[in-house]
Amino acid sequence: MIRWFKDYILDPEFNRKRKFLQRVSLFQGISRREFGHLFQALVIRSYAPGEILFHEGDIGRALFILESGRVEISRKTADGGTATLAVLNPGDYFGEMSLLDERPRSATAAAMEPVRVHLLYKTELEKLVRHVPHIGAAIMTHLGMLLAARLRSMTDMAPISIASTVKVREVV
């Protein structure tokens, strides 16, 4: 009787989603009890194989978290061709740059097989920051760390060229 009541009252989807999102690095630092607030901010959308999630140059305002399937990230080349930058797997997330600066997407994302993603829209992230600051701060901190790490890897790869770019800009 108690078991039936528990099954009827508790949402099985809640635990499934929580188990998946706890594995996503973006949500490290969010406690088990806080995940319910995060679910309210996420929207689920499925894509068929070959469907484009977003095009290079589109204005983006959402972050995509890949739950199932694989997504190809590609970019146009100077000679008019297309270069594959990465193939993303379940648990990966992408589109975080547009989430922060609302600038055109720097690459195209296409579903390689049936894909299911969670979308975090900019306004929903802002709501999380306002109403559940612990979650909002955890996400923003992780995004900041990710961008800093990328910049560091760029400077490590080409320290002189970037430093000189800054110098030249200062002079100009």
Next chain:
Amino acid sequence: MSLSGRTVIPLFFLTATAYFLYRVQEVLLPFVLSAVLAYLFNPLVRFFEVRGLRRRPVVVVLYVSLMTVITLSSYKLAWVAALEAEEAAHNMPVYVQKGGETFAKVRASLKSTPIHDDGRPFQTLARRLFANVAILDYVADHGRTWPQDVLNRMPSFAMGILPILEIAFLVPFIGFFLIQEGPRLRDHVLGWVPSRYVEMVLGLMVEVDNSLGKYVRGISLECLCVGCIALAGFWAIGLDYALQIAIVVGLANIVPYVGPVMGVLLGGGVALFQWGSVVGVLKVAVVCASVRFIEDWFIQPTVMRSAVHLHPVMIVFALMAGAKLFGFWGLLFAVPIACMVKVLLEVLWPWYRSQYGLASPVPLPEVNRIPLI
């Protein structure tokens, strides 16, 4: 910019949908009110949902509890209303007589005074107006028969309640499904949207949802506060039928600025009959002015803090345009629709500008100034 099939087909569907909704506008009201109910309920359902409970049992339990409370309070309210009606029927002849006497006194004093400019412009203007147009004679003739007319028309008023009862049954029924579906409805709609427009449509849905939700919850709370303050004020001055008038003031407050005005009209009328003097009307006017002051300075900044801000001129324009286009319902829904239009423009305009290269993004000023450390 040429119109491609990808632009024309969605535009065609949008126009067709708008035309269809316009043609069936008479049946939309229960759906709109159900959406309002869903917005009011949602924070409560969400409270349990974020703790891992299923949406459906939560909605069922809350619904049953709410319906029980509403049924019991309606029964109690109907009982009080019946008592008040009985009392009103008993007092009516006295009221009519008192009001008639006051009115006759005012008319006699105005008519007996010769019209000359005694340096008091408002009094002179009032005398001239009443003397020339003979408004007082008209009101005096019809004032005696008005209560009887109202009583004679009661059966037709009762028939007019039938559509309200129909809505009272339909709204909870439709509202139940809207609340139960909740976020799934949003995911479902988004599944229909072409992938390229998903982010834009999601943006619109989130912003409109936020804006409408805040407005509906804010205005409901504001009406409740205004009704309670008006009730306290009317009780304090000892006005008859304070509860009924306060309920009307609270409900009328859905349309900006109308609540306190209704309070002055209704309360002033009752005060004139009750006390037979203009002082009573002034007391009511002071109460209503205080309600308006408290609403403007304390309730609105707190309750509607995070709602979409509309300039007062825009509110008045929206109200007039709504009333002109759709009458009473247009007046009622003018402000939330104006909020929605504002949000749509706020989301669509930057998207349009960026999409068609009308705006170049401005980089942060410190990017070029501070070196990468």
